Amino acid sequence: MIKETFKSIVHFPAIILCTGLFSCAILAQHQLEQRDGGRAAKLEQLRLLPRGEVLKPALLGYHQLGADLLWLRMVQVLGDRVVRDQDYEWLYHALDVITTLDPQYLYAYDVGGTVLAELAARYDLSNQLLEKGVKSHPQSWRLPFLLGFNHFFHLGQPLESAEYMARAAKAPGWGHEGAPPSYVPRLAARLYAQGKNPDVAIEFLEAMLAQTTEPLIRERLQHRIRRVGLERDLQMIERAVQQYEEAMKRKPAALVDLVANGMLKSIPEEPYGGSYVFDPKTGEVSSSTHNERMRVYRASDSMVRKGDVE
Amino acid sequence: MRILSIALNTFRENLREKLLYNLLFFALLMIGSSILLSRITLGDYHRLILDLGLASINLFGVLIAIFVGIGLVSKEVDRKTIYTIVSKPIPRYEFLLGKYCGLVITLLANTVVMVAGLLIVLQVMDVPITSLVFKSLALILLELMVITAVAVLFSTFTSATLSAIFTLAVYVIGHLSGDLKEFARKLDDVSQMAVNAIYYTLPNLERFNLKGHVIHHLDFGMADMALTLAYGLTYAAFLLLLASVIFQRRDFQ
Numbered sequence: 001m002i003k004e005t006f007k008s009i010v011h012f013p014a015i016i017l018c019t020g021l022f023s024c025a026i027l028a029q030h031q032l033e034q035r036d037g038g039r040a041a042k043l044e045q046l047r048l049l050p051r052g053e054v055l056k057p058a059l060l061g062y063h064q065l066g067a068d069l070l071w072l073r074m075v076q077v078l079g080d081r082v083v084r085d086q087d088y089e090w091l092y093h094a095l096d097v098i099t100t101l102d103p104q105y106l107y108a109y110d111v112g113g114t115v116l117a118e119l120a121a122r123y124d125l126s127n128q129l130l131e132k133g134v135k136s137h138p139q140s141w142r143l144p145f146l147l148g149f150n151h152f153f154h155l156g157q158p159l160e161s162a163e164y165m166a167r168a169a170k171a172p173g174w175g176h177e178g179a180p181p182s183y184v185p186r187l188a189a190r191l192y193a194q195g196k197n198p199d200v201a202i203e204f205l206e207a208m209l210a211q212t213t214e215p216l217i218r219e220r221l222q223h224r225i226r227r228v229g230l231e232r233d234l235q236m237i238e239r240a241v242q243q244y245e246e247a248m249k250r251k252p253a254a255l256v257d258l259v260a261n262g263m264l265k266s267i268p269e270e271p272y273g274g275s276y277v278f279d280p281k282t283g284e285v286s287s288s289t290h291n292e293r294m295r296v297y298r299a300s301d302s303m304v305r306k307g308d309v310e
Numbered sequence: 311m312r313i314l315s316i317a318l319n320t321f322r323e324n325l326r327e328k329l330l331y332n333l334l335f336f337a338l339l340m341i342g343s344s345i346l347l348s349r350i351t352l353g354d355y356h357r358l359i360l361d362l363g364l365a366s367i368n369l370f371g372v373l374i375a376i377f378v379g380i381g382l383v384s385k386e387v388d389r390k391t392i393y394t395i396v397s398k399p400i401p402r403y404e405f406l407l408g409k410y411c412g413l414v415i416t417l418l419a420n421t422v423v424m425v426a427g428l429l430i431v432l433q434v435m436d437v438p439i440t441s442l443v444f445k446s447l448a449l450i451l452l453e454l455m456v457i458t459a460v461a462v463l464f465s466t467f468t469s470a471t472l473s474a475i476f477t478l479a480v481y482v483i484g485h486l487s488g489d490l491k492e493f494a495r496k497l498d499d500v501s502q503m504a505v506n507a508i509y510y511t512l513p514n515l516e517r518f519n520l521k522g523h524v525i526h527h528l529d530f531g532m533a534d535m536a537l538t539l540a541y542g543l544t545y546a547a548f549l550l551l552l553a554s555v556i557f558q559r560r561d562f563q
Contacts, residue, residue, distance in 0.1 A: 060482060062365050064525060065521075068351075068357065075351060104528075
């Protein structure tokens, strides 16, 4: 009895001490986490990853799992808005390591290429990653499709884009991708013929939107569809003004004149909720919400500046 | 018959190893954790579940094969129980084969438990279970058989610690030996022959790695499967024969 009581007395401080030590350990760990910069530290780890060629043999046959875990880490870091403002070199490096560890990881090329172009605006790195993917997946149609998208919208090279699209149209498709949808060969043909037509651009964007599930990228695409839609409407109204001038030998007084004389079916709705403004003195048509025009879609304009297409 | 009774006895003995249950617990924990990880990834979560599940079965199987395998003979020597066995009219190779088969049965039982865990996870997460998964599992078991044979070979002439180090080294080399062949291509004829001889002597454990095929749905034909099975079984048999010869000549003092 005395022995048991003694034991319980000895145990009691031991339990208290144990709890105290455990709490201290948690506190210290918490403090350390505050100091290491959280996400920024994780980003730095991704930036300093050893090259895939070096990492692969060290993983002893578990390189696909290595690629999976790196992907998981990259996705977590990418989800943070603070990180999105960085230079994105780390993102390309992480994607390069992942696709070297598992060159068959089609999804990493696909999403990586899209994110690098759409969120990071690093078209050079996006194209580099996608070209690497095309080498290991010559049957895939998605990768040349994305390359075509980058060349068309970001680099302003409709002819190169048409060539990638033709390649996508001929590809049989890899794995779950299936065969290329019917709009791919149609787009290829239209890009060759009328690369600067905004209708082609809208068709291209809608095709891309149909394949994208990531909300942030979908939002950007929808924004771009609206922007190109605006340009298409402006060009359509300009053509109608020209027709009016040729027929009436004078400028219209307002846009409603174009509708009244059958040059336009109706005045299109401005995609941003504004309106189309016509200046009867100069004959220029503009939008109340956007002052700048998208030069890339003007057939007479051979100059293509980066940034014309947002 | 005698081999079988030694094997069953070894199996019963192994079941008393606490290490076995610890490793099994962690393997099942890792397989189960894929459910959690699949929720925070982007895109193809099937791939993550399959990959993590198969890698856990493989890794923990290898750990069990090495750390239980190295003790098979050396433990008998340390406990001096080897005297009672070698003094009986049982050929030493039968004892060794019995021990080996006992561990293979243990590994099989372990793998069955881990596979059951994986299949439950796959079923719950709605991941299609293809024949490739089972082909990959068969080859993982074959790799474990080769590793066990390596562990048994080393345990016939060195201590448990050294056997563990040697077997781990063979496991690492076995996954890198494919690079030796690439390396040989860049050498002159004589060096090339020497490096190639080393390449063919060492096990090429990458041959048993079908995890990439499973996650990318790449076909692995029956002819390839049969050849890989033949390679694994003959290599394990060769190691066991070598172990038997060494064990036969060993003098227990």
